[in-house]
Amino acid sequence: MDKKADKNIENGKNTDITWQFNQVKGSLEDLISDQDIISCVEFNDDGELLATGDKGGRVVIFQRDDDDNYNLQNNSNLKQKNGDYRVYTTFQSHEPEFDYLKSLEIEEKINKIRWLKRKNPAHFLLSTNDKTIKLWKISERDKKIDGNFNIRDDEEHCFSDIQSLVIPQIKPMDLVVEATPKRIYANAHTYHINSISVNSDQETYLSADDLRLYCWNLENNSTCFNIVDIKPVNMEELTEVITSAEFHPTHCNYFVYSSSKGIIRLCDMRASALCDQHAKIFEEPEDSMSRSFFSEIISSISGVRFSNNGRFMVSRDYLSIKVWDLHMDKRPVETYQIHEFLRSKLCSLYENDYIFDKFECCFNGTDDYIMTGSYNNFFKIVDRTTMREVMLEASKATAKPKSILKPQKVSTAPKKKKDEISVESLDFNRRILHSAWHPKENLIAVAATNNLFIFQEKTDK
Numbered sequence: 001m002d003k004k005a006d007k008n009i010e011n012g013k014n015t016d017i018t019w020q021f022n023q024v025k026g027s028l029e030d031l032i033s034d035q036d037i038i039s040c041v042e043f044n045d046d047g048e049l050l051a052t053g054d055k056g057g058r059v060v061i062f063q064r065d066d067d068d069n070y071n072l073q074n075n076s077n078l079k080q081k082n083g084d085y086r087v088y089t090t091f092q093s094h095e096p097e098f099d100y101l102k103s104l105e106i107e108e109k110i111n112k113i114r115w116l117k118r119k120n121p122a123h124f125l126l127s128t129n130d131k132t133i134k135l136w137k138i139s140e141r142d143k144k145i146d147g148n149f150n151i152r153d154d155e156e157h158c159f160s161d162i163q164s165l166v167i168p169q170i171k172p173m174d175l176v177v178e179a180t181p182k183r184i185y186a187n188a189h190t191y192h193i194n195s196i197s198v199n200s201d202q203e204t205y206l207s208a209d210d211l212r213l214y215c216w217n218l219e220n221n222s223t224c225f226n227i228v229d230i231k232p233v234n235m236e237e238l239t240e241v242i243t244s245a246e247f248h249p250t251h252c253n254y255f256v257y258s259s260s261k262g263i264i265r266l267c268d269m270r271a272s273a274l275c276d277q278h279a280k281i282f283e284e285p286e287d288s289m290s291r292s293f294f295s296e297i298i299s300s301i302s303g304v305r306f307s308n309n310g311r312f313m314v315s316r317d318y319l320s321i322k323v324w325d326l327h328m329d330k331r332p333v334e335t336y337q338i339h340e341f342l343r344s345k346l347c348s349l350y351e352n353d354y355i356f357d358k359f360e361c362c363f364n365g366t367d368d369y370i371m372t373g374s375y376n377n378f379f380k381i382v383d384r385t386t387m388r389e390v391m392l393e394a395s396k397a398t399a400k401p402k403s404i405l406k407p408q409k410v411s412t413a414p415k416k417k418k419d420e421i422s423v424e425s426l427d428f429n430r431r432i433l434h435s436a437w438h439p440k441e442n443l444i445a446v447a448a449t450n451n452l453f454i455f456q457e458k459t460d461k
Contacts, residue, residue: 025452038447044115053110063088083456091179130192135183208245262299302358307367316361373432394453
């Protein structure tokens, strides 16, 4: 821990969170179907709804329980709600398709889900697979009119006997949640879509594939605008691909996209219609002494997200997670090692294709914490105030009522300590690629294969 962390602790800023298990969704059995593997996780803007997509093309939306049983937090006026979520609705978003022109199968796997801000009683979200983006309306219907509508064949008899008129009654019924596709945005991307991001104006959104970015209007599914194109004339000259893209949370003209070279480019749509010329480029200088065959692979950025205040970005590569200040593009302001213990095993990871795993990252609601995933169902949370890092596990052992998550440590030494796990014993098939943090509370959702673990901050009653 550095001097900044020591000073923060002395000033009473040691804000370590004690996490406790809250819920697990999905079967904990070892035999699972590939279609049930969760491929994305996303809270809506107030955290009351949580959406997951899977490889089978399904979207499952969970809603927070309406429980009036609150816990007082630290004897103050702040109150913490129950962190339980129940299934709200499930629907099939995408189906498997076949492109006959290219003889290519298009998977139904949901790559990304993005919520729109709520403007009326209904909710709206975007979901995408490799080729097609869909806008879904999630609405409720809980009442119906039942009874005699005074419809008769003999109209004279109907209107002559006023006493026979019956007023239709509104009778309650079971809540029905309907998912309706409002727009389908297709036939734009030649390559696989890896990102979608809704603009702060809530009128447009961008979609990104390996070589191009498009800007769409939510009301128009027939036209989109190509705003970034990095495809070379000769594909043999291709040196990098786009890996992630996102709009700025407050400035509708800014967006960033990351590449497989470990570069993040900030673009301003006010400069030109085609944003091939970036406004800023964020790249860490490479150490020539440590360069190896795997350098370019492990430097590829798998995910980039803006902080909620729009001042910072967090990016994830294979070995580390970096925080960038938009006012400083020379180097990251913070760097945290995630997989440094795997540096000696890169050759084996390359042979088994694990080195190409794409881990996501996210901020919490106040931008004080960062979360990202790892192997063996481990995930790491970093406190940016104290620089403390804690590795936690989502597994059957933690899926017990009121169980407290214990920090995990991975050791590369031949002799490990009692509370450490050897790097040789890590299960690389159990990995956490997708996770999300509640926008207003210390509540997290972690996708571990086909299970969704929900953890909440432990507070004294």
